[in-house]
Amino acid sequence: xxxxxxxxxxxxxxxxxxxxxxxxxxxxxxxxxxxxxxxxxxxxxxxxxxxxxxxxxxxxxxxxxxxxxxxxxxxxxxxxxxxxxxxxxxxxxxxxxxxxxxxxxxxxxxxxxxxxxxxxxxxxxxxxxxxxxxxxxxxxxxxxxxxxxxxxxxxxxxxxxxxxxxxxxxxxxxxxxxxxxxxxxxxxxxxxxxxxxxxxxxxxxxxxxxxxxxxxxxxxxxxxxxxxxxxxxxxxxxxxxxxxxxxxxxxxxxxxxxxxxxxxxxxxxxxxxxxxxxxxxxxxxxxxxxxxxxxxxxxxxxxxxxxxxxxx
Numbered sequence: 001x002x003x004x005x006x007x008x009x010x011x012x013x014x015x016x017x018x019x020x021x022x023x024x025x026x027x028x029x030x031x032x033x034x035x036x037x038x039x040x041x042x043x044x045x046x047x048x049x050x051x052x053x054x055x056x057x058x059x060x061x062x063x064x065x066x067x068x069x070x071x072x073x074x075x076x077x078x079x080x081x082x083x084x085x086x087x088x089x090x091x092x093x094x095x096x097x098x099x100x101x102x103x104x105x106x107x108x109x110x111x112x113x114x115x116x117x118x119x120x121x122x123x124x125x126x127x128x129x130x131x132x133x134x135x136x137x138x139x140x141x142x143x144x145x146x147x148x149x150x151x152x153x154x155x156x157x158x159x160x161x162x163x164x165x166x167x168x169x170x171x172x173x174x175x176x177x178x179x180x181x182x183x184x185x186x187x188x189x190x191x192x193x194x195x196x197x198x199x200x201x202x203x204x205x206x207x208x209x210x211x212x213x214x215x216x217x218x219x220x221x222x223x224x225x226x227x228x229x230x231x232x233x234x235x236x237x238x239x240x241x242x243x244x245x246x247x248x249x250x251x252x253x254x255x256x257x258x259x260x261x262x263x264x265x266x267x268x269x270x271x272x273x274x275x276x277x278x279x280x281x282x283x284x285x286x287x288x289x290x291x292x293x294x295x296x297x298x299x300x301x302x303x304x305x306x307x308x309x310x311x312x
Contacts, residue, residue, distance in 0.1 A: 002312065004102035004292040005061030009049030012296040017289070018061045020098055023107040025076030030110050032089060036126035036286070037101040038067035039295045039308040040158075046095060047296065058097040065101025066093050066257075068108075069116055069125040070312075079110045088116040090271075092129035094261050102292060104312050111262035117274035117281075124281040127158060127307040132270040132279065133260045135162035135217075138237035139170070141253040142215035146171030151205050151229050154219030155191060156182040158282065158307050159239060163217045164189045165279050175208055177201055177220065185305065189280070202228035218242070282306030 001022050006014040025031045043064035045051050055062055069090040072083055083089060091113040093101040100106075116125040138159075144150060150167050154160040155176035167174050168190040176191035177198075186194050195204035201222060205213060212231030223242045230236060233249035241254040260266060273279045284306035287295050295308045 001104040002289065003061070003063050003098070003100075003104065004065075004289055004310065005063040005098065005100075006047055007060045009047065009052055011048070012293040012300070014047065015292045015296065018063075020061075020063075020103070022105055025074040025079075025107055027076055027078045028110055029076040029107045030072060030079065030081075030083070030089075030091075030113050031074035031076075031105060031107045032068060032091060032113070033071045033073045033105055034068045034101065034103055034312050035070040035122040036068070037065045037103075037289075037310045037312070038126045038130070039292070039299055039310060040066055040130060041299065042066060042130075043102075044296055044300055046100075055097060061098055062095070063098050063100030063102050064095055065103070066095065066130040067126045067128070067307075068093055068101035068106055069122040072113075073105065076107075076110070081110055083113070083115065088122060088125075089113050090116050090122075090125040090129050092133055092257070092261050092267065094258055102289065102310060109262050111264040112267070114264060114268040114271050117271045120274060120281060123286045123309045123311065124283055126309050127281050127283060128270060128274065128279070129267055130257060131158040131307070132162050133263065133267060134159050134239060134255055134257045135166055136266055136270065137257055137260050138163060138217045138239070138253075138255045139166055141237050141255065142217070142235045144170070144172055144215045147173070148214040149173045149175065149209055151213040151216040151226070152176040152191070152219065153197070153201060153217070153222050153226060155186045155189070155194075156305055157219055160217070160219040161189050161282065162279060163219065164191055166273075169273070169278050175205055175213060182305070199225060202226055205229040284308050286311050
């Protein structure tokens with residue numbers, strides 16, 4: 001089978017088409033023929049070597065990709081599922097060496113797979129599993145109650161957008177950041193208050209909510225700069241694992257989506273919320289798999305709204 005992998009860490013040009021053995025479904029696994037794989041910031045960290053320690057002792061090629069959608073091809077022994085071969089499905093993938101979503105075929109735990117939302121294409125569905133579960137986990141960690149306030153940085157991005165939409169279904173008041181160009185988008189996602197993005201985020205949040213917000217999801221990686229936006233004993237969820245000993249009883253909660261990689265019920269709930277119109281799937285652009293290097297360059301250049309998706 002074809003896959004997009006790398007033999008050494010580096011810039012986008014290290015991504016190459018490689019030929020790997022076809023996987024088969026082991027016990028409790030499903031094999032998916034991948035039609036679409038989303039390109040995420042975490043993929044660039046695998047590619048550039050920022051997470052090289054995870055692959056110590058594992059021979060290359062290394063295949064990125066945490067989001068896949070396509071057709072169910074094989075059901076492993078011991079799998080109890082309503083899914084049938086030929087169904088269109090989506091999955092969250094945890095890359096491990098040559099195992100990643102940038103592949104024509106991938107074997108994944110059955111608990112990582114659900115149907116593609118009705119009415120969605122595989123390209124659209126590929127934008128949901130990892131990003132949606134990241135947003136779900138962030139909100140679960142914050143444990144906010146209806147009527148409380150939530151701030152979101154990186155609100156125009158995939159994770160930030162899902163956080164806003166999920167938070168509004170749970171009765172939260174959302175204060176989100178945006179550039180001038182993205183203000184209308186962030187408002188359309190459901191933000192109650194939009195403030196200017198950047199290093200002055202905390203100050204502008206306090207102008208809108210003088211007592212500070214109850215919780216915050218930091219998808220823009222502002223890290224410690226967001227602490228002043230949160231009230232005493234407030235909570236902050238960080239998508240790259242940032243933690244610090246903050247003052248005023250503020251607590252950081254690192255969001256490690258791997259812990260939700262086999263939460264099938266949560267992924268299926270996200271599918272249902274897409275079908276109900278609660279969640280919007282946003283594709284920036286679909287590209288052939290052989291243009292993976294171009295996709296990484298575009299993502300790292302910034303300004304992409306929605307997800308770039310590789311097609312196989």
